[in-house]
Amino acid sequence: MTMQPPPCGEIDIHAFSQLFNSTTNSYKLAFFQALLNTLLERERSGAHDLIIELRELATEMLALAWYPHNFFRLSFGLQDRTGRVLDRLDFNLDERALTNPSTHARLRQAIADQYEAMQADSLLRFVPYRLLSPFFSSELKGLRDSQKDRRIRELADARFSSHSPPIYRFTEAGNAIEVPPAWRDYLVRQIAIIDGWVKHHWISYLQERNPNTPAIIKKITPPLQRSPLTRQTRFWQLVMAQSTQRCIYTGDSIEPSDFALDHFIPWSFVCHDQLWNLIPVSSTVNSSKGNRLPLETHVDRFIEAQHHALRIGRSQLTDTAWDKATEPYVSDLKLSQQALLDGPSLDSAYRNTLGPLISLARQMGFSEHHG
Structure with missing residues (x-):
């Protein structure tokens, strides 16, 4: 109508x-x-x-x-x-x-x-x-x-x-x-x-x-406020409590008490805060990357870091918390919860999702992050 x-x-x-x-x-x-x-x-x-x-x-x-x-x-x-x-x-x-x-x-x-x-x-x-x-x-x-x-x-x-x-x-x-x-x-x-x-x-x-x-x-009007990413931060804190996390852009270790969550595909393009697109980095790196796109080498490291985090999450979270945390992965990457823990399946799903988004964002004028 x-x-x-x-x-x-x-x-x-x-x-x-x-x-x-x-x-x-x-x-x-x-x-x-x-x-x-x-x-x-x-x-x-x-x-x-x-x-x-x-x-x-x-x-x-x-x-x-x-x-x-x-x-x-x-x-x-x-x-x-x-x-x-x-x-x-x-x-x-x-x-x-x-x-x-x-x-x-x-x-x-x-x-x-x-x-x-x-x-x-x-x-x-x-x-x-x-x-x-x-x-x-x-x-x-x-x-x-x-x-x-x-x-x-x-x-x-x-x-x-x-x-x-x-x-x-x-x-x-x-x-x-x-x-x-x-x-x-x-x-x-x-x-x-x-x-x-x-x-x-x-x-x-x-x-x-x-x-x-x-x-x-x-994307037509500015948001009244940005999400504080509290739930997503807690997930990565849980991961880092079990294993050292290294920055996918610099290779430096990240302190669990001092990090920022980077939108791997810029928020300015996807306009969401889904956990599957967030990765911990230092505040300095997050600021320097801004709304720029990742390089192909970053994609490899990002998927590896996400796979590692999901495996830790599965071992540490209750069934209910796991279901809630992985719902965006299942919906957007079009994978079952079991397949999220399988490296090749997750890699393929991520590449099928990230590739077209990065390509289109590049065509629209988003530049790449070379830091």
């Missing part, structure tokens, strides 16, 4: 529900989400001004696209300029800062400060006009593309005070939009449903253009 926005007798919901029909680039989705975010932010702050500068919306568009582009290398489409504009932004941030409440505000400020240098205005060439096309479908029939923007602007202004206005009209010499009160009230009142509706389209759009990328739904 296709998601639809909630009904409302005061506005043209039929036209509104067609906003994202035939979407060929990300601009419509990002522009409307930026508008939604801006209206909600003003509502929360008690500011009820319904005139919004297009520059402010373009800044928010880029802020929304920065996370999936910068951390996950997601493609927005071959003809979409969003990624190229973001590549001009000078703003460095590691994964640990993603959950900081001030990060989004800092990001928007960086974009605003570098707006001209990034050529951010290029994203606004058509989208503010074309997003309104469903409200004037009959009037626009037969018009050439070069005629549509001016006609949409005229129609939006003429109907602004009518019983069925579009979402906005253009004002301040075309540099801003004004939202009718009826639309502001509807969008804010139904924010949860409409936000979900837009994100549904956004996820579908990105999945079509990144068909082999896992966990798209987790």
